[in-house]
Structures are given as C-alpha cells and as structure tokens.
Amino acid sequence: SVPLVLPKRGGVQVQVVVGEADDAGRRGVEVYGRPEPEDLDGDAGDGGEGAWTLHARGRLAPAEVSGGESLTVWPPTGAREVPLDGVYEHLxxxxxxxxxxxxxxxRAWLGEGEVFAEVALPEALRAEAGRYLLHPALLDAA
Known part of the structure; x- marks a missing residue:
C-alpha cells in the first residue's frame, strides 16, 4: 500500500471495502483512492474510471460489550469530581x-478506569447546531 496524497487542486475519490465476517466476527478492511475525474489542468480526466490504488489494509473486530451500569444517576455513583480550573490554559x-x-x-469525574464529563456547546454556536447530527465542537469537547 502507498500513502494517499491529496492534490493541490481537485480531489480524490475514496473507497472503503469491508469483507465478510470470519467465525470470530472479524472483517478485513481496505482503503482505496483515485484522482477525481478532472485533472489538474481543468481538462476532462479519465471520467473517474482510473485504477484504484490500495492505501491501507487492516482488520475490524466487534467491540466487546460490557454489562456496564446504566447512567440513571448523575454524577455517577462513586466517581470523584476533577477540578477543571485552568484546564484549557494547561492544554x-x-x-x-x-x-x-x-x-x-x-465538569468531569473519574470512576474506576472511566472518565465521565459534562460538555456543552457554547451559546454562540447553538443556532447552527441543527446542521449537524453532533456538532464538531461538542464532539471535540467530549
């Protein structure tokens, strides 16, 4: 496989191929790419029919599902709150x-091998939040 290099202009088509599951539920995954149909000169390229180049190969495995406790109590029982004073300055x-x-x-809490957090989208971004399933800034905060 070779690195996927993004051109200065134009784009790249990406294809992810996931194989059938084996007996343990694992699947092969491959990532391919090829240039967009239009080349850098602005002329019609190969119409997107060029050869796909393999850029990455790996394995997917099912996540282990734990019988973790339901978060019906907040903050979680037994977790201790972590002070956040100066956290962004430290970062x-x-x-x-x-x-x-x-x-x-x-706010944030530490449990036994777990971190729990309260995150909120800043007021200035709330009007645009409906454009996203999960706003990128909120995901980043989490």
Missing amino acids: EELGYAYGPAFRGLR
Whole structure:
C-alpha cells in the first residue's frame, strides 16, 4: 500500500471495502483512492474510471460489550469530581490551542478506569447546531 496524497487542486475519490465476517466476527478492511475525474489542468480526466490504488489494509473486530451500569444517576455513583480550573490554559502550554468554540468541557469525574464529563456547546454556536447530527465542537469537547 502507498500513502494517499491529496492534490493541490481537485480531489480524490475514496473507497472503503469491508469483507465478510470470519467465525470470530472479524472483517478485513481496505482503503482505496483515485484522482477525481478532472485533472489538474481543468481538462476532462479519465471520467473517474482510473485504477484504484490500495492505501491501507487492516482488520475490524466487534467491540466487546460490557454489562456496564446504566447512567440513571448523575454524577455517577462513586466517581470523584476533577477540578477543571485552568484546564484549557494547561492544554495550551502542552501545545493544544482551543479557541472559544472548542471550550465546551464543563465538569468531569473519574470512576474506576472511566472518565465521565459534562460538555456543552457554547451559546454562540447553538443556532447552527441543527446542521449537524453532533456538532464538531461538542464532539471535540467530549
């Protein structure tokens, strides 16, 4: 397989192929790519009929489902709250700069091998939230 290189102009078609499950539920997965039908000169390319190039190959496995407790109590029983004072400033010192849209972490708790969090979309972004199944800034905060 070879790296998938994005052109300076134009696009790349991507195809993900997932194989049949084996006895353990694992499946092969392959990622292919080819240039968009239009080439860099703006002339008609190959109509998207060029050969697909293999860029990645791997295996998918079913997730292990635990019989975890239902979160009917919030915050979770036995979890201890983590103070968040200065968390974004500390992350910035580590090289992670979060602008106002991505500062949605409100509260967090640690359980036994688990982290629980309350996140909220900043008020300025709430009007556009309906455009997404899950707003990217909210996902990032989580």
